[in-house]
Amino acid sequence: xxxxxxxxxxxxxxxxxxxxxxxxxxxxxxxxxxxxxxxxxxxxxxxxxxxxxxxxxxxxxxxxxxxxxxxxxxxxxxxxxxxxxxxxxxxxxxxxxxxxxxxxxxxxxxxxxxxxxxxxxxxxxxxxxxxxxxxxxxxxxxxxxxxxxxxxxxxxxxxxxxxxxxxxxxxxxxxxxxxxxxxxxxxxxxxxxxxxxxxxxxxxxxxxxxxxxxxxxxxxxxxxxxxxxxxxxxxxxxxxxxxxxxxxxxxxxxxxxxxxxxxxxxxxxxxxxxxxxxxxxxxxxxxxxxxxxxxxxxxxxxxxxxxxxxxxxxxxxxxxxxxxxxxxxxxxxxxxxxxxxxxxxxxxxxxxxxxx
Amino acid sequence: xxxxxxxxxxxxxxxxxxxxxxxxxxxxxxxxxxxxxxxxxxxxxxxxxxxxxxxxxxxxxxxxxxxxxxxxxxxxxxxxxxxxxxxxxxxxxxxxxxxxxxxxxxxxxxxxxxxxxxxxxxxxxxxxxxxxxxxxxxxxxxxxxxxxxxxxxxxxxxxxxxxxxxxxxxxxxxxxxxxxxxxxxxxxxxxxxxxxxxxxxxxxxxxxxxxxxxxxxxxxxxxxxxxxxxx
Amino acid sequence: xxxxxxxxxxxxxxxxxxxxxxxxxxxxxxxxxxxxxxxxxxxxxxxxxxxxxxxxxxxxxxxxxxxxxxxxxxxxxxxxxxxxxxxxxxxxxxxxxxxxxxxxxxxxxxxxxxxxxxxxxxxxxxxxxxxxxxxxxxxxxxxxxxxxxxxxxxxxxxxxxxxxxxxxxxxxxxxxxxxxxxxxxxxxxxxxxxxxxxxxxxxxxxxxxxxxxxxxxxxxxxxxxxxxxxxxxxxxxxxxxxxxxxxxxxxxxxxxxxxxxxxxxxxxxxxxxxxxxxxxxxxxxxxxxxxxxxxxxxxxxxxxxxxxxxxxxxxxxxxxxxxxxxxxxxxxxxxxx
Numbered sequence: 001x002x003x004x005x006x007x008x009x010x011x012x013x014x015x016x017x018x019x020x021x022x023x024x025x026x027x028x029x030x031x032x033x034x035x036x037x038x039x040x041x042x043x044x045x046x047x048x049x050x051x052x053x054x055x056x057x058x059x060x061x062x063x064x065x066x067x068x069x070x071x072x073x074x075x076x077x078x079x080x081x082x083x084x085x086x087x088x089x090x091x092x093x094x095x096x097x098x099x100x101x102x103x104x105x106x107x108x109x110x111x112x113x114x115x116x117x118x119x120x121x122x123x124x125x126x127x128x129x130x131x132x133x134x135x136x137x138x139x140x141x142x143x144x145x146x147x148x149x150x151x152x153x154x155x156x157x158x159x160x161x162x163x164x165x166x167x168x169x170x171x172x173x174x175x176x177x178x179x180x181x182x183x184x185x186x187x188x189x190x191x192x193x194x195x196x197x198x199x200x201x202x203x204x205x206x207x208x209x210x211x212x213x214x215x216x217x218x219x220x221x222x223x224x225x226x227x228x229x230x231x232x233x234x235x236x237x238x239x240x241x242x243x244x245x246x247x248x249x250x251x252x253x254x255x256x257x258x259x260x261x262x263x264x265x266x267x268x269x270x271x272x273x274x275x276x277x278x279x280x281x282x283x284x285x286x287x288x289x290x291x292x293x294x295x296x297x298x299x300x301x302x303x304x305x306x307x308x309x310x311x312x313x314x315x316x317x318x319x320x321x322x323x324x325x326x327x328x329x330x331x332x333x334x335x336x337x338x339x340x341x342x343x344x345x346x347x348x349x350x351x352x353x354x355x356x
Numbered sequence: 357x358x359x360x361x362x363x364x365x366x367x368x369x370x371x372x373x374x375x376x377x378x379x380x381x382x383x384x385x386x387x388x389x390x391x392x393x394x395x396x397x398x399x400x401x402x403x404x405x406x407x408x409x410x411x412x413x414x415x416x417x418x419x420x421x422x423x424x425x426x427x428x429x430x431x432x433x434x435x436x437x438x439x440x441x442x443x444x445x446x447x448x449x450x451x452x453x454x455x456x457x458x459x460x461x462x463x464x465x466x467x468x469x470x471x472x473x474x475x476x477x478x479x480x481x482x483x484x485x486x487x488x489x490x491x492x493x494x495x496x497x498x499x500x501x502x503x504x505x506x507x508x509x510x511x512x513x514x515x516x517x518x519x520x521x522x523x524x525x526x527x528x529x530x531x532x533x534x535x536x537x538x539x540x541x542x543x544x545x546x547x548x549x550x551x552x553x554x555x556x557x558x559x560x561x562x563x564x565x566x567x568x569x570x571x572x573x574x575x576x577x578x579x580x581x582x583x584x585x586x587x
Numbered sequence: 588x589x590x591x592x593x594x595x596x597x598x599x600x601x602x603x604x605x606x607x608x609x610x611x612x613x614x615x616x617x618x619x620x621x622x623x624x625x626x627x628x629x630x631x632x633x634x635x636x637x638x639x640x641x642x643x644x645x646x647x648x649x650x651x652x653x654x655x656x657x658x659x660x661x662x663x664x665x666x667x668x669x670x671x672x673x674x675x676x677x678x679x680x681x682x683x684x685x686x687x688x689x690x691x692x693x694x695x696x697x698x699x700x701x702x703x704x705x706x707x708x709x710x711x712x713x714x715x716x717x718x719x720x721x722x723x724x725x726x727x728x729x730x731x732x733x734x735x736x737x738x739x740x741x742x743x744x745x746x747x748x749x750x751x752x753x754x755x756x757x758x759x760x761x762x763x764x765x766x767x768x769x770x771x772x773x774x775x776x777x778x779x780x781x782x783x784x785x786x787x788x789x790x791x792x793x794x795x796x797x798x799x800x801x802x803x804x805x806x807x808x809x810x811x812x813x814x815x816x817x818x819x820x821x822x823x824x825x826x827x828x829x830x831x832x833x834x835x836x837x838x839x840x841x842x843x844x845x846x847x848x849x850x851x852x853x854x855x856x857x858x859x860x861x862x863x864x865x866x867x868x869x870x871x872x873x874x875x876x877x878x879x880x881x882x883x884x885x886x887x888x889x890x891x892x893x894x895x896x897x898x899x900x901x902x903x904x905x906x907x908x909x910x911x912x913x914x915x916x917x918x919x920x921x922x923x924x
Contacts, residue, residue, distance in 0.1 A: 001818055005700065005709035028482045031517070031526045032489065038526055039516040055524040058534045061476075065483035068426045070448045070466065071473035074368065076547040083537065105428070113368060120368055131540035181427040186439075188432065195432045196703035216817040216825040221388045225425025228389075230472070231465045232493060233580045237425065239496075241388045251820040273498045311515045316498035336503070338510030347503035378746065380784050381829025381836075385814030390829075390836050399834065433704065433814050435747040586835075 001214060006197045013194035017151045018141050023093035024053045025084060027100030028061050029262035030294070036311025037296035038099055041145055044299055048159065049152055054091060059084055064102040068226040078120075079127040081110050082136045086128060089137025096139035097148060101261035104144040105182025108190050111138065142190075144183060146260035146295050150192055150200045153207040161304030164210030166255070167327040172211035173255040176290075177201035178245075178268065180261025181221050201258050204295060208302050217248035222264040229267070242271035246283045246290070253285075256322050257292040268292045273316040276353035287354040289317035301328055308334050320356040332356070358409025360416070364446055370404070373442030377401045383430035383440045393423040394586050397430055397440035404443055416451040419584060422462030452553060458561035461582050467558040468577040474551055478539055481530030486512075486519075493577075589614055590920050593675055593685035595663060595859070598626020599902060600894025600909045601691035602648045605655045607913030608689075613920065616683050617657040620855075624649065624659065626693050632723035633769070634902060635761040636792035644902070662855075666862040671923070673863075673889065686923075687889045687916050690873060691909065692859065694850035694895040697744030697752060705740065705846055710818045712841075715743075715848045716759070719766055734777055734842035737770055738826055739763040740813045741783040745849030754870050756849030757899040760787045763847050764800045771804040780807045780839065782828050790901065809837070816844060850899040865890055872898045883912040891916055 022045075030038055045051045062084060067077035088096050098104050114121035125136050149156070157163075164173040179198045184191025193199025196219070202212045223241025228234045245268070249257075259265040272289040276282050284290045292315070293301075300310045307328060312319045313335045323330055335356075336346045349355050364370050383397045384390045390397065400420060403411045415421055424444040431439045448457075457463030476485045491502050504511050509519060518525030542548045562572035590613045594601045597619030605615040623629060625648075631641045662678040666688070676682040699707040699715045707713045712730050714722075722728040741763055745756040760783065767779050781800075786808070788794050800806040811828040819825055824841045852871030860867045865885040866874040873896050876884045883891050893912040894905040 002709050002711065005706070008700070008708065009703055026526065028484045031482070032484055032486045035512060035515045035517040035526045057522070057524040057528050058531060060481040060530055060534060060538060061483045063477060063483065066473035066477060069469050069473055070445070070452060071470040071547075071550075072477075073449065073546040073550055074445075076541060076545040079541045079545050080538065083541065113372065116372065117368055127541070127544050131544040132537045181429060185432045186428050194703065197709075214818065216819050218817065219386075219429070219815065221425060221427040221429060223388065223425070225388065225427065227422070227465065227469055228425045231469055231576075232578045233465065233576075234462075235496070236585075237389065237392050237423075240392050241425075244391075270496045270498050270501070274496045309515070314500060314504055314511070314515075316500045337514065338507065339514040342510060342514075344507045344510055345503075348499045350499055378784065379831060380812035381810075381831040382812045382814040384829035384831075384834075385811065385827045385836050387836065396829075396834050398829065398831065435742075435749055435812065437748050 009197050010193045010199040013189060013192065013199070015147065015190065015192050016141065017143055017147050018095050019051070019151065021052045021093060022054070022095045022097040022143070022148070023088040023091060024055045025059050025062070025096070025098045025103065026055070027098070027103065027262045028065065029266065030099050033266045033314065034262065034294050034297070034311060036309060036314070037294040040300040040305060040310055041099070041149070041296045044156070044296070044303065045148060048303065049155060053097075054093060056087055056091060059087055062098070062100070062103040062106060064100065064106045065226060067106070068102065069230055070227070075124065075127060077106065078110055078124045079131065081107060082124050082128045083132055083134060085138060086132070086134035086136055088139060089135070094140040095143070096141065097143045097145055099145045099262065101144060101180030101182050102263070104142070105186055107142055108187050111142065112187065144260065146200050147192060149295055149299050150203050153204045156299055156302060157207045160208065160302045162302055162326045162328055164205060164208045164302070164326070166325045168325065172209055173325060174213050174253060175205045175210040176213050176215065176218075176249050176252075176254040176257040177205060178222065178257055178259045178264050180259070180264055183260060201260055201295060204298065205258065208298070213249065213252045213254050215249040215252050217245045220245055222261070222267045223271070224263045224267055238267060239271045239274060242267055243275055246272065246275070250283050254290055255325060257290055258295055258298050259292060260295050262294075265292045265294050269315050269317050273350055273353055277350055280352050282353050284317070285321065288321050289353050291315065291317050291319045291322045301326060306330065308337075316350070316355075318354060318356045358407055358412065360409045360412045360450070361404070361407040364404065364412070364450055367446035367449060369442035369446040373439035373446070374401065374404060375436050375438050377405050377438055378436050380435065382433040382435065386429050386433060388427060388429070389423045389425050390586070392586060393584050395420055395423040397424065397444065400447070401438060401440050401443050404447070413456075415447055416454065416456040417459040419460045419462045419582065421447045421451060422460065422465070423584070452550060455553065455557035457554075458557045461580070462584070464558065464561065464572075464576040466554050468573050470551055470554050471573075474542070474547065478535065478542065481535055481538060486527065590686035591616060591684060592687045592689060592916055593673065593683060594618070594689045594691055596626070596691035596693055596894075596896070597621075597624040597657060597659065598691060598693045598894065599628050599648060600693065600896070600905045601689070603906045603909035604689055604691060604893050604913050605657070606651060607910050608916060609654045611913060611917040613917070615655050616685065617655060618661040618663065618677055619657065619659045620662050622660050624657065627696070627717075628902070630717060631720045633765065635765040636790065636796045638765065663859065663862070666859075671889070687891065687919060688863070689891045689893060689912055689916065690859065690865070690885070690896045691893045692853045692855065692896045694852065694899065695854045697750070697848045697851045699743055699846045699848045701750055702743055702846070704815050705743065705813065705844070706816045706818070707846055710816060710824060711822055712824055713816060713844045713846065715846045716762055716766060717848065719845050723769060731843055734774060736839065736841040737774070737777050737779045737843045737845065738813070738839065738841050739767050739779070739781045739845045739847060741781065741847050742812060743846040743848050744851065746784065752849060752851055752870075754899065755787065757787070758901055759847040759849055761790070761793050761796060763845075764796050764806070766845065767806045768800055768804045771806065778807065779804070780809055782809050782811055782813050784810070784812055811837075850895060853896065863887055863890055870898075872896065883908055883915050889919065
């Protein structure tokens with residue numbers, strides 16, 4: 001692998017990311033499965049970096065998952081998105097940032113579609129007015145939340161309490177980066193680094209001291225597939241794609257995986273558990289799995305957040321081996337506690353994949 | 357040009373996604389579905405391109421169009437700027453609109469899928485929502501998932517979420533006036549109609565298959581009787 | 588009366604035209620941007636359809652250069668029209684008055700790194716057709732290490748709207764087969780694949796080349812465009828395509844992948860066109876007055892074309908166009924007189 005070749009491509013895909021005043025919209029999946037990530041993101045942006053990120057309680061799902069499952073027609077999805085944009089305009093913002101990759105892909109696509117087919121934009125404006133009495137304002141800048149962390153990766157590195165370095169060996173941690181398909185596969189120029197060698201996560205890993213692992217199935221989908229996961233009968237599709245990725249990355253012995261899509265870390269975490277329970281196979285060291293993180297969680301660890309404040313207890317694959325390598329201190333007893341130290345019954349442990 | 361083809365090309369996703377296919381196979385080569393299912397996106401695009409209604413009807417009533425995962429990996433690679441994924445989405449929409457989806461096992465999944473998705477959005481404002489994400493439907497959520505479900509309020513509160521709460525924040529209660537706007541959008545833009553079409557066609561199909569409607573829905577969500585896999 | 592003809596480009600088109608123009612009794616002045624004549628041809632080892640030696644062809648082309656003024660390492664700085672003359676200034680400071688100009692500017696190799704998914708310049712064992720010819724000439728390329736499985740990817744940057752080259756580059760199919768056979772000669776135990784969309788074997792003896800590749804050399808043909816290349820932990824290449832004749836995705840691990848980089852319009856075309864008013868097609872190649880009858884004439888009086896300047900061409904086509912252009916230029920002078 002020739003690193004300079006990738007650098008050359010990265011330099012072709014620079015994306016303009018304004019550095020302040022964002023209208024923030026949440027992700028359905030991230031809220032449900034990785035709430036700590038969104039908390040950490042806003043805390044980093046607002047309190048560590050001093051930026052303005054505005055949120056209104058009136059924003060909703062973009063409808064993206066339902067749309068990609070064909071449960072919503074295209075015009076419904078577009079009108080929901082138009083409503084989100086209208087909320088942004090009503091609050092005086094021009095920069096729109098979303099937590100979800102499915103949303104980011106759709107926002108990008110919708111804006112492109114409206115540019116190509118102005119009659120479609122007119123129709124959606126009309127739908128929005130008729131159903132909500134709101135006026136569409138299109139954002140001047142559109143970013144995914146990982147673009148923001150990418151932009152401030154060096155500021156985060158400067159404040160780092162921990163680095164992506166194995167404290168036992170002094171070697172960089174070996175990190176697999178997984179980019180959500182809808183980040184840049186449809187519109188390569190809209191993603192940092194393009195579609196083939198995206199730099200948005202690789203840049204964070206570089207800045208924070210880790211080593212990026214490239215493996216044959218790097219570009220392959222995690223296997224969400226919308227209806228292929230949401231319908232119980234189809235989940236073999238989802239698992240087999242995750243399985244394919246893990247078989248491909250296994251020889252590289254990655255210490256961790258970092259993702260920018262809300263769904264991918266969930267699937268890559270949970271399917272490891274299912275594969276282990278069904279076949280006995282585990283992909284990490286000593287019977288553990290390979291821990292999978294959101295970029296907010298990794299940024300949080302680098303900045304010294306408590307792992308249980310970040311919500312790492314919600315993962316199925318144990319994160320402790322990685323925390324130990326990074327030198328992150330944690331209190332084992334606090335892992336499964338509720339608010340204010342409330343004692344909760346701890347989860348059951350799986351048979352085949354080691355947990356702490 | 358056939359009638360079905362005429363209907364298809366009214367869809368913006370066909371306008372955007374089908375220029376002219378050169379049959380090179382770059383889409384199928386990396387398609388996650390093509391490896392798993394008996395599926396070939398190139399062949400689907402080729403059939404639509406042929407404008408042959410008989411073959412298009414077969415697609416609309418068949419299993420194949422439901423195999424795609426809409427990851428859009430095909431879009432990156434096509435040398436002709438086609439988007440096979442968008443072509444499939446247009447086919448699925450037409451299959452639903454015409455009620456053809458009930459003729460295939462994978463198509464019949466639209467009933468449980470649409471019910472779940474639409475009710476999550478209309479009732480809560482989220483596509484996926486913890487209170488409707490049940491362990492019995494999602495055993496892969498794992499033992500920590502089970503723990504999260506069993507200790508939902510405590511776990512979310514400890515992490516700083518605003519489950520069911522007022523004001524902004526994670527999993528907040530989306531205000532009723534905003535949910536009412538979503539309902540109005542559904543009525544205005546065809547989502548409500550889509551649910552009705554799916555219910556009507558599914559009911560008829562359940563009758564034709566001679567099974568109770570509840571059982572029809574359960575089967576659609578859980579069961580696989582045909583061989584869909586690419587061995 | 589002796590006339591000056593400025594020939595831009597010292598590849599096969601320019602060299603052949605220069606001699607013919609001289610033979611008609613005119614004065615050719617040839618400039619070449621690189622340090623030696625021969626163009627892309629000079630970098631090649633052997634030619635299709637029958638493995639003809641490039642060296643011999645170049646020897647024929649350069650055997651008789653008497654009376655031909657040529658400058659290497661020289662670019663055009665400006666061209667201005669002055670009544671019936673063109674005044675050209677070269678980068679070496681020389682300026683000439685020309686009665687006619689021949690654009691024999693050829694093509695630029697498609698930059699293979701632009702097809703990012705193939706990883707040229709990123710993966711260690713991905714090379715181009717030009718790199719392979721260099722290897723045949725020198726025996727040296729650190730990327731080629733006793734390969735056991737080799738792939739040839741046709742249409743790299745050809746017939747590709749996303750890469751900005753919609754046209755077929757015409758010579759790559761035959762070149763791929765020629766190179767595949769040569770590799771089989773060098774590495775008899777290697778398994779060699781050609782990934783093609785259409786095999787365009789349109790010339791005399793080309794079909795024989797194809798037959799030979801199949802029968803004598805056992806080259807395997809996969810009808811499918813390569814979609815993605817990656818590198819595995821052993822540094823081998825993982826190549827994904829669809830075998831479209833079977834309708835199944837395939838994945839093959841290889842030791843060497845050769846990208847058949849196509850012909851792009853010469854990168855200097857827009858600059859030269861703006862100096863002279865000649866037309867450029869939407870594909871970036873120069874546009875002759877028409878594509879059938881007056882294919883060596885431009886829309887500007889006294890300016891002519893030969894070779895790949897007007898689109899991808901084979902060597903014999905290029906040489907014939909050079910001769911036709913020389914004849915057309917001579918005819919133009921006679922009419923003027």
